[in-house]
Amino acid sequence: DSPRAQPEGLIKLGPKSASQVLVVGSVAYDSIITPDFSAERVLGGAAAYASIASSFFAPTSLVGIIGNDFNPALLNRFRDHHIDISGLEQHPTEKTFFWKGEYTHNLEHRITHITDLNAFAHFRPQISEHIKTVPFVLLSNIAPELQLYTLNQIKGNPFVIADTMNYWIQNTHEQLLELLKRIHVLVINDEEALELSGESTLVHAGDKLCCLGPTHVIIKKGEHGSMLFNQDGVFALPAYPVRNLVDPTGAGDAFAGALIGGLASLRQHSSKAIKLGMAYATAVASITVEAISCDALLPNISSEITARVDVLRQMGHF
Amino acid sequence: DSPRAQPEGLIKLGPKSASQVLVVGSVAYDSIITPDFSAERVLGGAAAYASIASSFFAPTSLVGIIGNDFNPALLNRFRDHHIDISGLEQHPTEKTFFWKGEYTHNLEHRITHITDLNAFAHFRPQISEHIKTVPFVLLSNIAPELQLYTLNQIKGNPFVIADTMNYWIQNTHEQLLELLKRIHVLVINDEEALELSGESTLVHAGDKLCCLGPTHVIIKKGEHGSMLFNQDGVFALPAYPVRNLVDPTGAGDAFAGALIGGLASLRQHSSKAIKLGMAYATAVASITVEAISCDALLPNISSEITARVDVLRQMGHF
Numbered sequence: 001d002s003p004r005a006q007p008e009g010l011i012k013l014g015p016k017s018a019s020q021v022l023v024v025g026s027v028a029y030d031s032i033i034t035p036d037f038s039a040e041r042v043l044g045g046a047a048a049y050a051s052i053a054s055s056f057f058a059p060t061s062l063v064g065i066i067g068n069d070f071n072p073a074l075l076n077r078f079r080d081h082h083i084d085i086s087g088l089e090q091h092p093t094e095k096t097f098f099w100k101g102e103y104t105h106n107l108e109h110r111i112t113h114i115t116d117l118n119a120f121a122h123f124r125p126q127i128s129e130h131i132k133t134v135p136f137v138l139l140s141n142i143a144p145e146l147q148l149y150t151l152n153q154i155k156g157n158p159f160v161i162a163d164t165m166n167y168w169i170q171n172t173h174e175q176l177l178e179l180l181k182r183i184h185v186l187v188i189n190d191e192e193a194l195e196l197s198g199e200s201t202l203v204h205a206g207d208k209l210c211c212l213g214p215t216h217v218i219i220k221k222g223e224h225g226s227m228l229f230n231q232d233g234v235f236a237l238p239a240y241p242v243r244n245l246v247d248p249t250g251a252g253d254a255f256a257g258a259l260i261g262g263l264a265s266l267r268q269h270s271s272k273a274i275k276l277g278m279a280y281a282t283a284v285a286s287i288t289v290e291a292i293s294c295d296a297l298l299p300n301i302s303s304e305i306t307a308r309v310d311v312l313r314q315m316g317h318f
Numbered sequence: 319d320s321p322r323a324q325p326e327g328l329i330k331l332g333p334k335s336a337s338q339v340l341v342v343g344s345v346a347y348d349s350i351i352t353p354d355f356s357a358e359r360v361l362g363g364a365a366a367y368a369s370i371a372s373s374f375f376a377p378t379s380l381v382g383i384i385g386n387d388f389n390p391a392l393l394n395r396f397r398d399h400h401i402d403i404s405g406l407e408q409h410p411t412e413k414t415f416f417w418k419g420e421y422t423h424n425l426e427h428r429i430t431h432i433t434d435l436n437a438f439a440h441f442r443p444q445i446s447e448h449i450k451t452v453p454f455v456l457l458s459n460i461a462p463e464l465q466l467y468t469l470n471q472i473k474g475n476p477f478v479i480a481d482t483m484n485y486w487i488q489n490t491h492e493q494l495l496e497l498l499k500r501i502h503v504l505v506i507n508d509e510e511a512l513e514l515s516g517e518s519t520l521v522h523a524g525d526k527l528c529c530l531g532p533t534h535v536i537i538k539k540g541e542h543g544s545m546l547f548n549q550d551g552v553f554a555l556p557a558y559p560v561r562n563l564v565d566p567t568g569a570g571d572a573f574a575g576a577l578i579g580g581l582a583s584l585r586q587h588s589s590k591a592i593k594l595g596m597a598y599a600t601a602v603a604s605i606t607v608e609a610i611s612c613d614a615l616l617p618n619i620s621s622e623i624t625a626r627v628d629v630l631r632q633m634g635h636f
Contacts, residue, residue: 106518200424202541203559223520224542225554236543236556236633241521275636315554316634318593 019061019084020264022158023051023257024125024150025140026097027064027088031114032247032292033102039247042293043074044099046140046163049250050257052297053284054138055081056305057261061131063087063150067096067119080299087128091119107248127153134158135267138260139183140253141165144175151182159269161185161260163252169196180213184269187256189220202227206234216274218259220252226278232271237278238315240286240308247292251285254297258284283308337379337402338582340476341369341575342443342468343458344415345382345406349432350565350610351420357565360611361392362417364458364481367568368575370615371602372456373399374623375579379449381405381468385414385437398617405446409437425566445471452476453585456578457501458571459483462493469500477587479503479578481570487514498531502587505574507538520545524552534592536577538570544596550589555596556633558604558626565610569603572615576602601626 030044051062061084068091078085097120100113125146132155139147139162147162160183168176169192176196180186186209190202197205202219206229209217217229221239228235262277263269283305290296348362369380379402386409396403415438418431443464450473457465457480465480478501486494487510494514498504504527508520515523520537524547527535535547539557546553580595581587601623608614 201563203561207561221542224539225556227556233629234556234559234633235636237636238543238545238552238554238556241552243521243525245519272636279636311551313636315552316636318553318555318590318597318631318634 017059019131019134020058021054021060021136021138021260022063022127022131022134022154023047023054023060023138023140023260024063024147025050025138025142025253026120026123027062027066027070028097028099028120029070030249030293031098031100032249033100034107034247035104036246037292039292041098042295043077044249044293045097046142046250046253048077049253049288049294049297050138050140050260051078051083052081052294053254053257053281053288054261054264055083056258056284056302057280058136058264060084060261061087061134063125063127063131065089065091065097065119065123067091067094069095077294084131087126087131089123089126091122094119094122101249103248107245110248125150125153132156136260136264137161138256139163139179140256141168144168144172144179147179148175148182159184159263161187161256163187163256164192164196166192166195177212180209183214185216185218185259185274186214187218187220187252187259189222189252193217193219203234216271218274218278220255222248222251226255226282228271228274228278230271230274235271235275235278237275237282237312240282240312241315242286242289244290246290248289249292250294251289254288255281255285257281279309279312280305282312335377337449337452338376339372339378339454339456339578340381340445340449340452340472341365341372341378341456341458341578342381342465343368343456343460344438344441345380345384346415346417346438347388348567348611349416349418350567351418352425352565353422354564355610357610359416360613361395362567362611363415364460364568364571364574366395367571367606367612367615368456368458368578369396369401370399370612371572371575371599371606372579372582373401374576374602374620375598376454376582378402378579379405379452381443381445381449383407383409383415383437383441385409385412387413395612402449405444405449407441407444409440412437412440419567421566425563428566443468443471450474454578454582455479456574457481457497458574459486462486462490462497465497466493466500477502477581479505479574481505481574482510482514484510484513495530498527501532503534503536503577503592504532505536505538505570505577507540507570511535511537521552534589536592536596538573540566540569544573544600546589546592546596548589548592553589553593553596555593555600555630558600558630559633560604560607562608564608566607567610568612569607572606573599573603575599597627597630598623600630
C-alpha cells in the first residue's frame with residue numbers, strides 16, 4: 001500500500017512500498033563509553049539512525065558506504081525496517097567508518113576519542129535512477145560538497161532537509177553557505193546554530209540562519225527540546241521527558257530522519273506539517289536514547305511513538 | 319470592582335480592590351553592570367518585582383523592609399500599581415538591602431560583587447490583620463525560617479507559592495524541607511532544582527521535589543522556558559522569544575509574582591489554572607527583561623501581556 005495524505009494530526013505508521021525518502025550519510029561502527037557501560041563496534045552513523053527513524057513513516061532508501069569489515073548480519077537491521085539499501089556501497093579494501101566517544105557528567109558532555117574515516121573518506125554518493133525522483137531528501141551530516149554533489153544528481157524538485165556540524169562550519173564555510181541556498185530545512189544543534197550565525201542567542205541565531213537560504217530552521221536543544229523558525233515566527237516543542245537515558249548518540253540524527261519520513265507520509269511540507277513532523281521526530285529521538293546504538297528503534301514501536309506524540313501535545317497545551 | 323472567576327483561558331487584567339495576594343520578601347537597591355550599560359541603585363529585590371508583576375492581575379499587598387536611605391519617590395512605583403505597601407516597613411537606622419551584580423557572556427552569566435543585607439538582616443515579616451486572610455500568598459526568596467514565620471501568622475487556608483535559592487539549600491536545608499511540606503507550589507530555577515533534589519536531570523529533579531511536599535513544582539529554565547511537575551505529569555512552556563534582552567534581573571521573581579496574581583484573578587489553583595498562570599508569568603517575565611530594574615513593568619502593558627500569551631499559545635500548538 002502506497003503512502004497517502006493523512007488525516008489532520010496523524011502521521012501514518014505502517015508497511016512501505018516504493019521509496020519516498022532518500023537518506024544520504026554515514027554508516028559507522030561506534031564504540032561508546034558512558035558512566036554505566038561501554039559498547040564496542042555497535043551500529044552507528046547519522047544515516048543509519050536517520051534511515052531507520054524515517055522508515056517508521058515512509059519507504060526509505062539509504063545511500064552510504066561501509067567497509068570490508070562490516071558484519072553482514074547488521075544489514076538485517078535495515079532490512080527489518082524494509083529500508084532500501086541497494087545504495088549502501090561496500091568498499092573492497094577500507095574498513096568501516098569508526099567513531100569512539102565517551103559521555104561524562106551525567107551524559108551531558110561528549111568527548112571524541114577516535115574518528116577513523118576509513119571507507120568514508122572515499123564516499124562519493126551515487127544516486128541510482130530509481131531514487132533520483134524521490135520527493136523527500138535528507139542530507140545528513142556529511143561534507144557540504146557531498147551534500148551538493150548529491151543534490152546535483154536528483155531530478156525533479158524534492159523537499160530537502162540538511163544537517164551539519166561544527167567541523168563543516170569551520171572548515172568548509174563557503175560550500176556550506178552554498179548548500180543553505182538550496183535546501184528547505186536546516187536542522188542544526190544549539191551550539192552550531194550560534195557558531196554558524198555568529199549570534200549570541202538562539203532567537204537571533206534562528207532569525208539569521210533563515211536569511212541564509214532555508215525556508216525553515218530547526219534548532220535542536222537536547223533536553224530543552226527544539227525550535228522552528230520560519231516566516232510564521234517561532235514554534236517551540238519541549239523534549240519528551242525521558243526518565244531512562246542510556247545513550248544520547250544518534251538522537252539528533254533520528255530526529256531528522258523521523259522528520260523527513262513524517263513529511264513524506266503526510267505528503268506535505270507546510271509549516272503546519274513540519275510542526276507535526278517535529279513532534280514525531282521528538283518522540284522517535286526520545287525512544288532512541290533509551291538504549292545503546294539503534295537498539296531501541298525496533299519495528300514494533302509504532303504505538304509507542306504515537307503515544308509519546310500524544311503526551312507532547314498535552315505537555316504544551318494550556 | 320472585585321475580581322471574579324474569569325472565562326476559560328483568560329486572566330483578568332484591570333483595576334483592583336481589597337488584596338487577594340500577599341507577597342513577602344526583599345525590596346532592594348540594585349547596581350547592575352552589563353556589557354552595554356551600568357545602573358546605580360535602581361529599584362530591585364525579589365518582592366519588588368513580584369508584587370508589581372502580581373498587581374497586573376489582582377490586588378496585591380507587599381510585606382518587606384526598606385532602609386532609612388530609601389528614596390520616597392520610589393514608593394510611587396508601587397502606588398502606581400495600586401499595591402498595598404502598608405506592610406513595607408522602614409528601618410530607622412539601617413540602610414536598604416544593596417546588591418551589586420554583573421552580567422557577562424551575553425548576559426548568560428551573573429557575578430555577584432556585593433550583597434549588603436543592611437536593614438534586611440533585621441526583617442521579621444509582620445502580617446497585619448487586614449492581610450492575614452488573603453487567599454493567595456507568595457513567599458519570595460528569603461530565609462525558610464522567615465517564610466515559615468510568615469505562614470504561621472496567616473489565617474485560613476491560603477494557596478502558597480514559595481521560591482528559594484542555593485544559599486538556603488546549602489545553609490538552612492532542614493528548615494527548607496519543613497517549608498516544602500507546607501506549600502502548594504515550589505518555584506525554583508534549574509540549577510537549584512538539581513542541587514536541592516540531588517538528581518542529575520531536570521525530569522528526575524522535578525519528580526523528586528514533588529515527593530518532598532509541594533503539590534506542584536515549577537522549574538524555571540530561563541531562555542528554555544519552564545516546566546511544571548505534578549500528579550498529572552509534566553507540562554512544558556517555552557520562553558517568549560525575547561529579541562531585546564537588556565537586564566535579566568528579576569525575571570524569575572516577576573514570573574512567580576505574575577503566577578500568584580494570575581491564580582488570584584482566576585480564583586482557582588487547579589493544574590489547568592496553574593498552566594494558564596505560567597503562560598501569563600512567562601509573558602510578564604519576558605517584558606521584565608527588556609529594560610533595567612522594573613522599568614518595563616508599567617501600568618499600561620496589559621495588552622502587551624495578553625498579546626504575548628497568545629503568541630505562547632501558538633508557539634506550542636501543533
